[in-house]
Amino acid sequence: MTSDHPPVHVFGGTSDARLICQQLDAAGERYSLSVASDAGRQLAGDIGGEILVGRMDAAAMTDFLVARQVRWVIDASHPYASLLTDNVITACEQAQVPMTRYQRPSEIDALQHPLLHKVDSLTAACAVALSLGPRVLLTTGSKQLADYQRGLTGKTLLVRVLPTADVLNQCEALGLGVDNIIALRGPFSAEFNHALYVFCQPDVVITKESGAQGGYQEKVAPCLALNIPCIVVRRPDAVVLGPNGQQVTSLAEFSQHLTHWQQQRGQ
Template sequence: MILVLAGTADARGVIGTLKAEGYRVAASAVSGYGARLAREAGADLVHEGPLGEEDLLAFLKDHGVRAVIDATHPFATAITGAARQACRTLELPYFRYRRPEVKLPSHPALLPAASFDEAAALASRGQVIFLTTGTRHLECFTTAPALAGKRLVVRVLPEETSLARCRQLGIWPGDIVAIQGPCSYELNQALYRQFKADVVVTKDSGTTGGVVEKIQAALDLGLTVIVIRRPSEPDSLSLAEIIPMLGEVLER
């Protein structure tokens, strides 16, 4: 059994490829959406809900997992760290899937940020900040002194936990856009216009995350775009690299 840490559209391709190679596949996803994608891709077993390090260790042991492929979001650093540690503990092969990166355009209105806190500081140049960064780091923006008095519009997944987090942090319901992405260029522009945004904040989440459409739609409207760089993962691999390596380690 191979465990795919899922939750993204990328994981669907990873699971499908593993099944085509003849592997039995288990998948884990935090959200119902991610779990549904894993089932649709043909996973033999799907765990829905968060897995802490101890839970993950138990899952790996109980289901006889022989290797782990981490296809979570590039910014899902907590589960990635837990998975690395669990695999070290059990001496299991661990592979970090690398989502294809986007070559960002060179544009004076496109500003890179090394962290969410830096992005919040840069966003203060606007009055209406449209956040497409999810809820995990939303507090970096709602508590940033530089953004006091600014209007924050947040685009989040249509999940109860996401909506509850927004309300907990004081986001007015009229400033919550609950929608499952990725969104088209046209829809992104319509949303920016609807809320009269002058700054858009996004993450460098790769082609699968629809970041190209988010950025280009904003730049073409003359908006400032702040892009949070993804964490460095020098050992990450493409799926084409993972598959032969997986076969080699499982034959030992």
């Protein structure tokens, strides 16, 4: 029985996912997109596919893929959303659906400097920051703010987060006030970040290995130019894809996979 639902499903909530959805639109492909929050829905912009808001565990994903007779899954979630990717892999294996993981290229080795500290975890980032000055600027998003707050006791936290009601309420619940919150949507130019650092006067900046799409070098280079220590939390180890999984690292490579998939379906 043929499903009325789109044959392609994207897991996203990132700028990468939006670009992939735009490629699907340009190719005339029917698809749907899952995002975890309203911020992800807003980031998707005016894409043509159906947008579904809400989190799913592996079991719920499996049921979803089977019920909607999804034929191809694209995981374009954030490089640090390892639990989500693990759930997608499990669900695709259970539902026997081919999966493509879009992994944005890393730029972690693009910059080297004595003030640039590359660490493997939030705990390690806090350990380095505790040995530095009192004002810590976090550009790591809102998900782990409570963990950073616990790990940086005694420090003044400045947090750059998305300007959404949910995120601001989360900051308020943690006791962060107007002097602590910088609510802006990135990525930003190096010039913008330079001006922000001059204005905020942080003693250290903590960020993530976000790649070119996340403005990694534009965040880090101004820190180093201003002699501000910068701590970068590396990405989690790459996930192991199942037998039906494949990885792409560029939009051009994804376009080739899309063309091949459509040819296989006789389009």
